[in-house]
Amino acid sequence: MSTNEHPAGVDYKTIVEAVPAIVFVAGTGPDAPWPYVSDWIGPILGFTVEEWTGNDLWARQLHPDDRAAVTAAEAEMVRAALAAPQAQTQRGAFRLDYRMLHRDGHVVWIRDNSVLQRGADGTLFWHGVMMDITAEKASEHQLERRSAAQAAVASLGERALGGTPIDELLADACRQAAEVLGVDTCTANQLGDDGLTLALRADHGWTDEEEMRGEILLAPTSPGYRAIVTGRPVLVRDWATETELDASLPLVQAQIRSSITVRIEGPTRPWGVFGALSREPDSFNEDDVNFVVAIANVLAEAIERQDAEDAMQHLALHDVLTGLPNRSLFADRLEQALERVRRHPGTLAAILFIDVDHFKHVNDSFGHQTGDELLIGVATRLREAVRPTDTVARFGGDEFGLLLEEISSERVAIATAERIAASFARPFMLDSGSQFVTASIGIALADGHQESGALVRDADAAMYRAKQRGRARYDVFDEDLRMRAIARGRTENELRRALDGQELRLVYQPIVDLRDEHVVAVEALVRWDHPQRGVIPPAEFIQIAEESGMIERVGQWVLDEALRDASRWERMRPDHPPIRVAVNVSVQQLLNGRFSDNVSDAIRTAGVEPQTLSLELDESVLRDEAEQIRGALRLLKRVGVRLAVHDFGTGDSSLRQLAALPIDTIKVERGFVAALGTEDAAGPIAHAVIGTGVALGLEVIGLGAETLDQVVELRKLGCHGAQGFVFSEPLSAERIDELLATGGHLRRTVAP
Ligand code: C2E
Ligand code: MG
Numbered sequence: 200m201s202t203n204e205h206p207a208g209v210d211y212k213t214i215v216e217a218v219p220a221i222v223f224v225a226g227t228g229p230d231a232p233w234p235y236v237s238d239w240i241g242p243i244l245g246f247t248v249e250e251w252t253g254n255d256l257w258a259r260q261l262h263p264d265d266r267a268a269v270t271a272a273e274a275e276m277v278r279a280a281l282a283a284p285q286a287q288t289q290r291g292a293f294r295l296d297y298r299m300l301h302r303d304g305h306v307v308w309i310r311d312n313s314v315l316q317r318g319a320d321g322t323l324f325w326h327g328v329m330m331d332i333t334a335e336k337a338s339e340h341q342l343e344r345r346s347a348a349q350a351a352v353a354s355l356g357e358r359a360l361g362g363t364p365i366d367e368l369l370a371d372a373c374r375q376a377a378e379v380l381g382v383d384t385c386t387a388n389q390l391g392d393d394g395l396t397l398a399l400r401a402d403h404g405w406t407d408e409e410e411m412r413g414e415i416l417l418a419p420t421s422p423g424y425r426a427i428v429t430g431r432p433v434l435v436r437d438w439a440t441e442t443e444l445d446a447s448l449p450l451v452q453a454q455i456r457s458s459i460t461v462r463i464e465g466p467t468r469p470w471g472v473f474g475a476l477s478r479e480p481d482s483f484n485e486d487d488v489n490f491v492v493a494i495a496n497v498l499a500e501a502i503e504r505q506d507a508e509d510a511m512q513h514l515a516l517h518d519v520l521t522g523l524p525n526r527s528l529f530a531d532r533l534e535q536a537l538e539r540v541r542r543h544p545g546t547l548a549a550i551l552f553i554d555v556d557h558f559k560h561v562n563d564s565f566g567h568q569t570g571d572e573l574l575i576g577v578a579t580r581l582r583e584a585v586r587p588t589d590t591v592a593r594f595g596g597d598e599f600g601l602l603l604e605e606i607s608s609e610r611v612a613i614a615t616a617e618r619i620a621a622s623f624a625r626p627f628m629l630d631s632g633s634q635f636v637t638a639s640i641g642i643a644l645a646d647g648h649q650e651s652g653a654l655v656r657d658a659d660a661a662m663y664r665a666k667q668r669g670r671a672r673y674d675v676f677d678e679d680l681r682m683r684a685i686a687r688g689r690t691e692n693e694l695r696r697a698l699d700g701q702e703l704r705l706v707y708q709p710i711v712d713l714r715d716e717h718v719v720a721v722e723a724l725v726r727w728d729h730p731q732r733g734v735i736p737p738a739e740f741i742q743i744a745e746e747s748g749m750i751e752r753v754g755q756w757v758l759d760e761a762l763r764d765a766s767r768w769e770r771m772r773p774d775h776p777p778i779r780v781a782v783n784v785s786v787q788q789l790l791n792g793r794f795s796d797n798v799s800d801a802i803r804t805a806g807v808e809p810q811t812l813s814l815e816l817d818e819s820v821l822r823d824e825a826e827q828i829r830g831a832l833r834l835l836k837r838v839g840v841r842l843a844v845h846d847f848g849t850g851d852s853s854l855r856q857l858a859a860l861p862i863d864t865i866k867v868e869r870g871f872v873a874a875l876g877t878e879d880a881a882g883p884i885a886h887a888v889i890g891t892g893v894a895l896g897l898e899v900i901g902l903g904a905e906t907l908d909q910v911v912e913l914r915k916l917g918c919h920g921a922q923g924f925v926f927s928e929p930l931s932a933e934r935i936d937e938l939l940a941t942g943g944h945l946r947r948t949v950a951p
Pocket of ligand 1: 708723724725736737738741754757783784785815845869902903904905922923924925929
């Protein structure tokens with residue numbers, strides 16, 4: 200303390216000058232000069248006492264954003280004081296925090312505590328203290344920012360968990376981060392597949408100028424590159440003085456002065472970067488960096504989850520082998536396409552149902568690996584044959600579907616089918632060598648009146664007809680096929696009823712021993728007594744039964760019924776060798792793993808010897824190298840039944856295959872028998888087939904013998920038996936009873 204000037208010994212001036220705040224006496228109103236200000240005006244606002252006193256710098260140095268409010272508050276106080284002239288002072292009248300500008304331009308937070316006092320002449324003056332509370336404000340602000348940051352991260356996390364789409368979430372993150380950080384701009388950039396570029400995916404406050412929104416190349420000196428490579432956040436306090444990193448051109452153009460760049464992780468590699476940008480230098484501190492990292496983490500988690508969901512979705516809707524859409528995605532796209540066709544009358548959509556010809560053969564001969572390779576190759580050719588907007592799907596197995604949208608006419612669909620056929624003209628290069636395959640294609644057109652399921656069925660039916668007409672071709676669904684499809688659906692329903700309503704019955708066609716022409720066997724042939732349509736032959740419904748899965752029930756019924764009759768015939772003639780009964784079996788029945796058990800159960804129930812039963816199979820079972828079929832045949836052989844192939848020679852099965860399987864009998868097909876003794880080209884084949892069967896020690900039976908000459912010829916060639924109208928048409932069980940009761944002879948070419 201220096202000298203005491205005051206009588207009470209208190210040196211006010213010294214005290215005032217020692218307070219680390221601006222102590223002042225000021226006039227009222229913004230233009231009023233200040234009579235007194237303490238030395239601290241220098242350290243706090245950068246002005247000298249001389250500059251400040253007698254001047255109106257106060258109002259001028261108020262922060263522009265606060266000026267209006269502060270001067271209005273001051274004016275209000277003065278107005279109130281003038282209205283109450285009797286009061287000497289208004290203590291504690293003015294207490295306000297506001298911002299001022301330091302002489303060098305930086306912001307200083309001031310806490311202003313002052314009172315109005317009348318001077319000797321009655322003029323009002325402010326007496327007060329202005330304290331620098333910048334540091335206090337900053338930490339207060341910091342706390343606010345921190346809690347705002349926490350809230351933002353939490354709310355973003357919640358939105359992410361709620362399944363918000365990624366793009367929406369990214370935009371949200373940019374907006375929230377910019378708000379919390381108090382900057383104009385935040386961006387989310389995705390790393391390109393090549394790992395060399397960044398593309399803007401979402402932003403808040405970034406410019407709309409197109410060239411500023413384009414992809415940017417990731418320079419090794421860019422903050423994006425640094426963040427992606429190191430995984431550490433990159434904080435640039437001032438781009439003007441930055442020496443290690445270079446700002447990208449858009450950053451320069453946007454006059455960015457400080458920035459934070461952090462990596463957003465992806466499921467398998469970095470997804471991209473999140474950036475906070477400010478036009479002010481030094482806008483960010485460590486807290487802000489942590490906040491941006493937290494935002495990026497939430498985004499990374501959401502991206503990863505979305506990715507997993509996408510993968511699941513993809514898996515559910517695509518074929519694993521070829522990557523093509525599967526049947527259900529195809530159905531979905533078809534549904535949408537039909538919707539569009541309906542909205543735009545006159546346009547068409549087309550469905551192509553594509554089936555690879557003889558695919559099974561490739562699969563069986565060269566193995567599944569080759570089959571898979573071929574399917575992938577087919578998928579590629581199909582994709583190449585259509586526009587990118589068309590859908591190519593794999594329905595399963597060797598079946599593919601194609602959806603052509605917005606086509607003008609049937610011609611376009613046909614041209615596409617032709618293009619596909621042409622693309623199949625080149626061989627497929629597989630590991631096992633090059634492979635030529637063809638495809639059968641069915642086309643159905645949609646003008647908006649059809650229902651999607653029916654369209655696929657129509658295309659399938661057209662494909663089926665293309666196959667029947669010789670494969671390696673296309674066919675278009677038409678009225679004829681429609682009628683057939685309808686008839687088919689009806690037959691299917693009625694067959695269901697027939698099974699329950701005892702409309703099925705069996706007839707038996709005798710098979711004679713060619714030595715003496717007595718009946719050694721009968722073949723059970725199913726008939727359907729339709730209440731309206733009369734007798735329906737098996738050719739008209741067996742295939743439908745096969746395709747609708749009803750064949751197993753039909754087959755079981757035939758088996759039980761035929762064995763019941765067989766056991767009766769056996770009991771009728773205890774002193775004769777039993778009459779064999781041949782029962783026709785579809786491949787589908789063979790494929791049921793329980794088939795041999797069912798057969799053995801039926802035999803046991805009927806109480807007949809297993810050799811009494813002969814199962815007649817299609818030649819296709821020989822060609823089929825599927826282990827399942829071979830296994831089924833072996834099991835049947837173990838049960839003890841006889842096995843016959845009843846159309847041998849019509850397909851392309853080889854002798855080797857015939858010899859390799861446990862077959863007892865071959866029945867020479869009707870066409871060959873008819874060719875015997877004629878000029879028909881099938882004649883020599885018939886000779887060969889019969890000769891082969893005999894040579895292999897198989898029983899050989901000629902089917903469909905209609906003339907005596909044919910019978911003689913069959914016998915000459917060494918055939919053991921014959922079946923045909925020349926001996927007998929198929930007969931009812933009762934007629935067989937009578938035939939057997941009278942000795943069972945059907946002599947035609949031999950003497951009694
Ligand atoms: P499949 O096994 O080759 O039966 C012989 C067919 O030739 C029978 O026709 C028979 O009536 C006919 N046929 C016999 N001799 C002559 C002849 O001298 N001239 C002519 N023109 N035809 C003759 P169906 O009964 O119409 O049977 C046709 C096919 O239906 C059978 O051919 C068989 O593959 C199938 N089928 C019949 N019943 C069943 C069955 O219960 N189950 C299964 N899965 N298929 C059956
Ligand atoms: Mg048969």
